[in-house]
Amino acid sequence: MPTVVLMDVSLSMTRPVSVDGSEEFQRKNLAVHGLNMLFEHMASNYRLEFTSLMAFSSLWDLLVPFTRDYNTLQEALSNLEDYDKTCVESALQGVSNVVQQEWGSACPCQVVLVTDGSLGIGKGSLRHSLQTLKHRGDDKKFPLPFPFPTKMYIMCVANAEELQMTDAMDNLEELLRLSGGDGQIFSMEGPLCMKSVQAMFGRLIDYAYSPFHAVLHCGNLSSDVQVFPRPEPVVLDEEVEPMPRSVSTEVDEVGTGATDELEEEPSASQMAGKSPNFCVLLHGSLKVEGMVALVQLGPEWYGMLYSQADSKKKSNLMLSVFDPGAEPLPWLGKISHLGPVSEAAENPYGEDDNKSPFPVQPQVKRSYAQNVTVWIKASGLQTDVQKILRNARKLPDKTQTFYKELNRLRKAALAFGFWELLKGVADLLERECTLLPDSAHPDAAFQLSHAAQQLKLASTATSELVKNGLIYNSLYLCGPRWRQHLFVLNIVRCL
Incomplete structure (x- = not known):
């Protein structure tokens, strides 16, 4: 899940704040300090994720395209220049253009908007943009919601009292709602200082960028793994009282099989390269044999592991998560019915492998005789x-x-x-x-x-x-x- 960092470089970010009664800092300096903290955390824990840095005021500028080199990102932060007034709408349009050009409209993306809560003035301000939402033509639509799945995190270099004195918090909440509601607004607690901005970005890291540690089991073998990005809880709509279901930290391999969308990272012992590691063995076996491994993520919840090449020399162990349930793939039937061929009464593949038990035919026939015309695209x-x-x-x-x-x-x-x-x-x-x-x-x-x-x-x-x-x-x-x-x-x- 790539991340776009959107940095406000308008004149309001240059407002001074007194830090510990000594040296005078600008709000921009506090924001840069917090982003450096985020980049250092991602460099240590999210090495395979792509991150981009954009700056905006009345216009937007792509400072660093999507990269895994966090030194480049930190260097660009240290060379930020100051520009004119704030225009969030143009910046969001820039995010939409950059992400679609790089990843298309299917890849989920995280947007970290760093600002001081200033909405701008006059035409182009966030206040003006939100007030004119219902009076726009198709050619001047507001960029939110993005055409791709998004989680937006708004980092305000201001405390809650300052934001509530104006309508800034209400407008930022409306901005978050327009983005789809997946995300959060973070503000500083207490005085504007280095400690407060560290605490604010620490809350962001805990909320959105904390690694997911789990243990992969297969018989007597086990291995510590980290999953990137963090698996999200799933709510089943068909349940009478929907409850979020989360991936268990104890993952069991139940056989060789098939996968979906999350990345596996080896543990510290694997990185050292000196200790035997089941994760390395499994990855190498799946890669050489061209197979997948079926894993159980929780009660009646399955996924699959497989090797995917990132380049000619590098490959990753990927985890695809199925929908919760006993029959996530209708053609496969119930996962619990899978087992070794040797335990079957007769070979389901025939003596000469001339037949297959898949796809599993449904017991109830459909009530219609022909397919319905559907235009999805x-x-x-x-x-x-x-x-x-x-x-x-x-x-x-x-x-x-x-x-x-x-x-x-x-x-x-x-x-x-x-x-x-x-x-x-x-x-x-x-x-x-x-x-x-x-x-x-x-x-x-x-x-x-x-x-x-x-x-x-x-x-x-x-x-x-x-x-x-x-x-x-x-x-x-x-x-x-x-x-x-x-x-x-x-x-x-x-x-």
């Missing part, structure tokens, strides 16, 4: 539309296939209430009709015009029916050569 919808157009260009030879694909898309669009799709496909068919060559069969133009007309009629009539409290449940279309207008309507009054 834009590419799936584009493929279906292109398939219709390909068949449309081969009319009348592909008339049956053309109407089959068209009805499938039409039924899904009506089920989803996607009236614009019907109108758009109708426009495409009309365009194809105008592009037909002179040598095309006359029936091709007839079929395209008929299909486009019926799609437009469905999109207009259906939207009107919805306004009047009616909805089409299903609607099928046949070509004009087969009794022109055959519709199967199932109209259900909305309650």
